[in-house]
Amino acid sequence: MIWNDDFETLPREAIESLQLKRLRQTLERVYATVPFYRERFQREKVTPDMIKSLDDLRRVPFTLKQDMRDNYPYGLFAVALDQIVRIHASSGTTGKPTVVGYTRRDIDMWSELMARSFVAAGAHRGDVIHNAYGYGLFTGGLGAHYGAEKLGASVIPMSGGNTKKQIMIMQDFGSTILTCTPSYSLYLAEAAADEGVDIRDFKLRVGIFGAEPWSESIRREIEEKLNLKAIDIYGLSEILGPGVAIECVEAQKGLHIWEDHFIPEIIDPDSGDVLPPGELGELVITTITKEGIPMIRYRTRDITRLIHEPCICGRTHARLERMSGRSDDMLIIRGVNVFPSQIESVLMDIEGVEPHYQLIVEREGNLDTLEVQVEVNEETFSDEIKVLQDLSGRIRKEIKDLLGITCRVRLVEPKSIARSEGKAKRVIDRRGQF
Amino acid sequence: MYVEQISIFIENKSGRLAEVTRCLGEAGVNIRALSLADTSDFGILRLIVDKHDVAQKQLKEAGFTVSKTEVVAVEVPDRPTGLHGILKILDQGGVNVEYMYAFVERCGANAVIIFRFDDAAEAIKVLTGNGVRVLEGERIYSM
Secondary structure: OOOOHHHHOOOOHHHHHHHHHHHHHHHHHHHHOOOHHHHHHHHHOOOHOOOOOHHHHHHHOOEEEEHHHHHHOOOOOOOOOEEEEEEEEEEHHHOOEEEEEEEHHHHHHHHHHHHHHHOOOOOOOOEEEEOOOOOOOOOHHHHHHHHHHHHHEEEEEOOOOHHHHHHHHHHHHOEEEEEEEEHHHHHHHHHHHHOOOOHHHOOOHHHHHHHOOOHHHHHHHHHHHOOOOOEEEEEEEOOOOOEEEEEOOOOOEEEEEEEEEEEEEEEEEOOOOOOOOOOEEEEEEEEEEOOOOOOEEEEEEEEEEEOOOOOOOOOOOOHHHHHHHEEEOEEOOOOOEEEEEHHHHHHOOOOOOOEEEEEEEEEOOOOEEEEEEEEOOOOOOOOHHHHHHHHHHHHHHHHHHOOOOOOOEEOOOOOOOOOOOOOOEEEEEEEOOO | OEEEEEEEEEEOOOOOHHHHHHHHHHOOOOEEEEEEEOOOEEEEEEEEOOOHHHHHHHHHOOOOOOEEEEEEEEEOOOOOHHHHHHHHHHHHHOOOOEEEEEEEEEEEEEEEEEEEEEHHHHHHHHHHOOOOOOOEEEHHHHO
16 A cells, blocks of 8 residues: 555656755755855855756765754754744754754654555554654654554554553554564563563554664564564654655565655765765765755765665655664664763763773663673772772763663773774674674 | 782683782782672782782783772681670771681681771771780781
């Protein structure tokens, strides 16, 4: 099934001419209304009228997450605040979040794209959508919620946590669609088993999972343990939130990115050059319909490739291969963005702690775990156990306060963390090894 | 009246203790007393040795985190209630014991216990005031 036949199956040429038209409108608008873009374009000697083809987009400068931080909170908004009906935010390295604003039309567009995504995943009116994405500043909960209402399905606004209750409601309310992070779905299955119920017997038919990287082997595990089709959804708050791209249930191979609203490019993360079609590189997205905070050539740092081959589902929009990593060092742990620099700042604020640390990310059972290894030196060392335990307890607490995630702190001997000549290897992510 | 103790941070993995003893052995350092406090991740090895300066230097060079602490060596009658008598004196004197461990050798007819106090000076005052013998460092290193 297809939600919006007119747009989702547009021929290639029609998509591209629509993209060009909308791109030029967007560039003219941001040039006129957002000082940040105007100054940056002028510095690069680019004006909107120079962009005469989609190929010309590569002449336009990139936008980085740092630009959002530098213009915190509203500097990149292209409309006055009285046009903004919703504000979301995601975590940032300095504790300052990245802020995005939506006009009423943006919310409508987002709802439309989430409705398309639900249908692509196999959902329809009559479905009971159990939405366990967090409601709040995070875009996941409300983004999925509005799409589910737009679709006309019955949405249960569960939000995250309270696992026992989630299981009871899923069972009693006859939920047919589950939306949450992939790791939480496995946790739900495990918790259900502990309660003595088999989640495989529930009415769940489809799970729509995103907000953290996951592999094909995890997909198989989820499908087997929850007895449903596991669909990968992609989104980021800077661009929209959930619903930027999604797999279709027919192929489950690559995520259709809604090209009437976004222009995806794949670049070499080092040189910034656009790569030939089909090559693996960093995904760059330009929004071409968003009003509140249009994003021009936003560097997502996600590594993928674009698939242009026609899909068996009939949609003509290009697909993103499942994300194979990130070009920077941001970690997504239990759905929370974590930058090693955030943990570094916590450690460096504690007197005597060495700048040598390492983050070990693993998956124990179904949940991501973070271990912070810190070298003990003469200043922090003591002959008393309690002093060292207080140190690790303090680090654990301050990380929890800043990031909201619980970690394990492990004190290690000096020089036991491998040193590097160039960029230090701060992160060992063992989650990919399934 | 104090005894120098060296403490070494040891990660909880195989071979680390042996590395400490290898270092000390090569430097000709003899261990007089020891205690190992352990947690799930790491341990703290506390040693009284005959040449603590040599030991500290050698271990540091081998990459260990080492610190020196002043502890108190107390002569304890080697009979039932011997230790209890000492602890009672400390308790009555309001002195808190952080940790303690026994010395390998005896001092005449008495045992020797190494104490780490939160306030060592006060502890010594309380002990000696109650007629308990506190041993000098030099005596301990050469026992």
